[in-house]
Amino acid sequence: MxxxxxxxxxxxxxxxxxxxxxxxxxxxxxxxxxxxxxxxxxxxxxxxxxxxxxxxxxxxxxxxxxxxxxxxxxxxxxxxxxxxxxxxxxxxxxxxxxxxxxxxxxxxxxxxxxxxxxxxxxxxxxxxxxxxxxxxxxxxxxxxxxxxxxxxxxxxxxxxxxxxxxxxxxxxxxxxxxxxxxxxxxxxxxxxxxxxxxxxxxxxxxxxxxFSDALKHLSEDLSPPHQRGDGCLSIHIDSFKFPDAEEPLLSNVDFDVCRGEVVVVKGSSGSGKTTLLKIVASEYVKGGKAVKLRGSPGRLVFVPDNPLLYLSSPTPAEEVGREGLKYLEYVGLSSKAETPITKLSSGERRRLAMASALARGYEYVLMDEPTAGLDPLSKGSVLEAIVKASSLGTGFVIASHDPFVEMIANKVVSIERR
Amino acid sequence: MSVVKRLTDLIRFFTSLLFKSIFIHGDIAGRHVPTALNLALLTVQLLIARGGVHHMLVVLASITAVYVARDSHKVIRYAAVLALVPTGWYFLASLPFTLSLPGSGLIALRVFTVSLSFLCFFYFLNPVEISTLMKWLGLRKASLYPVFTWRVVPHIMQDAETALLVGEMKRVESWRSLAISVVTTDEYVSLYEEGTYTKPGYDPYFRYDLGHSLITAAILTALLTFHAVV
Missing domain, CATH: 3.40.50.300 (P-loop containing nucleotide triphosphate hydrolases)
Structure with missing residues (x-):
């Protein structure tokens, strides 16, 4: 050719x-x-x-x-x-x-x-x-x-x-x-x-x-957030299986996430990372008993791997509201405040979801694969935004297979399918 | 509990139920029965369901037999719960007219039987067979549509459920979450078009399962005999 x-x-x-x-x-x-x-x-x-x-x-x-x-x-x-x-x-x-x-x-x-x-x-x-x-x-x-x-x-x-x-x-x-x-x-x-x-x-x-410079930057500059806020959330799942499955997908999952902390849930494809976040979100909404949310669950939100599904307004400015415009600046999106969300890239949508979560005052954010499909430069900006957001007191539970995400983790929870 | 939350819960519940009733399972031999035979079974079930209570009970027994004999007994409960939706509606809507619980109960039982018959038919409908039939009828280009629909619908439904879950956590109106699902679907249309453009032309091929076809034919024969005798 x-x-x-x-x-x-x-x-x-x-x-x-x-x-x-x-x-x-x-x-x-x-x-x-x-x-x-x-x-x-x-x-x-x-x-x-x-x-x-x-x-x-x-x-x-x-x-x-x-x-x-x-x-x-x-x-x-x-x-x-x-x-x-x-x-x-x-x-x-x-x-x-x-x-x-x-x-x-x-x-x-x-x-x-x-x-x-x-x-x-x-x-x-x-x-x-x-x-x-x-x-x-x-x-x-x-x-x-x-x-x-x-x-x-x-x-x-x-x-x-x-x-x-x-x-x-x-x-x-x-x-x-x-x-x-x-x-x-x-x-x-x-x-x-x-x-x-x-x-x-x-x-x-x-x-x-x-990408050697960007990778060097990621390796050297990324570090977990240092300040832990008040309040923690304990997540405990005895056992979870899909209605018609023979074997449970998750069993004995037990970890804490505190405000200002980043907890990374890692595991191979199909190990149940996304399912874990979804059932925590779902149980939080319906107040179910399959997941024990000990301590004060505070306000919790879930950001799916397709961040578009998180957003609910046509532009970033409307998504964060007038009071939340400062958070757009925080995640480097102030120049895109009036851009329709359909025109934003995947990385930009993820950062917008984070700004929206900050603007709405969520204490805990569950994020699924926040760096999937991003080059090391864009990855760096998303991870830096997460560290910044956690320094404001937000606790993150992130499901990811990306080793760079582990660099900002205060705690790593490993789940593997038996 | 706010009206918005109730509505969102309800939409999420039915989305998940519809997903489980029709799309969740992989292909099974029980789905390799000619659609013509399934259609004949549905027609006879609908004809019998026009009769009294015991007629409807026979139809319900035949539906259960079809699900069990074709290795899909787990689906019955999802289909039954889904069929209860129009059943409940017709029961309540008919009460002011019948002014009788047994009268409305009979209407509800008929609606339940008919709904379950249709759900059973749709569950065992094999899109690959429809595609193959379309190819035989000379509609080769359009033969991708049935299988593609079965592929895409669960993808979109699952996303709609996720958007509604997030919307509920964010405490935004359900229409906003549904609007995002529409935007996502619109993006998916272009992405599927890009993703499948270079694939070779679709050439469907389907094989019938003799054992399950014979079982279905036996249930159909039993129903026809009942219809003729009673």
């Missing part, structure tokens, strides 16, 4: 500027860069999503043409659940590959680490499982170029490494070509032949690790 002088405009904004690159058949290339630099735009242009699905102006030379590439390339979305279009694992494989027998489906799923999931509903698959399913479909449907966006965003270390091994297999055994967008350069170093760096829409080759 040869690209020369590629320029892309979205909403009359010049997003890609004279991008040129060459990728050989069977090569794996990593593309890194800050959030908003144009990495996803490049992948979407190469797969003809821009301009076919997303309206935009594309100029430049591409061989083969984006229309041909659209047929041979497969784009795996940053949020991989948007890749799946059927309700069951087997129907996804049968519907989109040449495999039509159930025994063939079983064999293929086993090969991609999904054995035993034939009849499972796709809605319950984890991000890592969907990415493996996407690789399986690409390999068995004649797609030669895989464009994988923000591949490790929603994966813990173990699942990230498993996916890297699978990507290696897809390149070496099946001869597929991979263009991977990710923030974790070290993770991919053993698989990719080159690393490309994108900044403000332009592409540079041969960069060692463009």
């Amino acid at each position: 040869i690209v020369r002088g590629l320029n892309v405009w979205l909403d009359s904004q010049h997003v890609l500027r004279d991008v040129s690159l060459e990728i050989n058949d069977g090569e794996a290339v990593l593309l890194v860069g800050p959030s908003g630099s144009g990495k996803s735009t490049l992948l979407k242009t190469l797969s003809n999503i821009i301009p076919s699905v997303i309206k935009g102006v594309v100029k430049g030379r591409c061989d083969p043409s984006p229309r041909v590439l659209g047929d041979v390339a497969m784009y795996i979305h940053q949020e991989p659940w948007f890749f799946v279009s059927t309700p069951y694992v087997w129907s996804e494989v049968v519907g989109f590959t040449k495999i039509k027998s159930l025994s063939g489906v079983r064999e293929a799923l086993g090969e991609f680490g999904l054995g035993g999931h034939v009849t499972r509903t796709t809605y319950t698959l984890s991000s890592g499982e969907i990415q493996r399913l996407a690789f399986l479909i690409a390999v068995n449907s004649g797609k030669d170029l895989l464009l994988v966006d923000e591949v490790s965003s929603y994966l813990d270390r173990r699942n990230s490494e498993a996916l890297v091994r699978l990507a290696e297999k897809v390149v070496k055994e099946y001869g597929k070509t991979l263009l991977i967008v990710d923030h974790n350069v070290d993770l991919w170093s053993g698989v990719v032949s080159r690393t490309l760096y994108m900044s403000e829409g332009t592409l540079t080759e041969g960069v060692e690790n463009p």
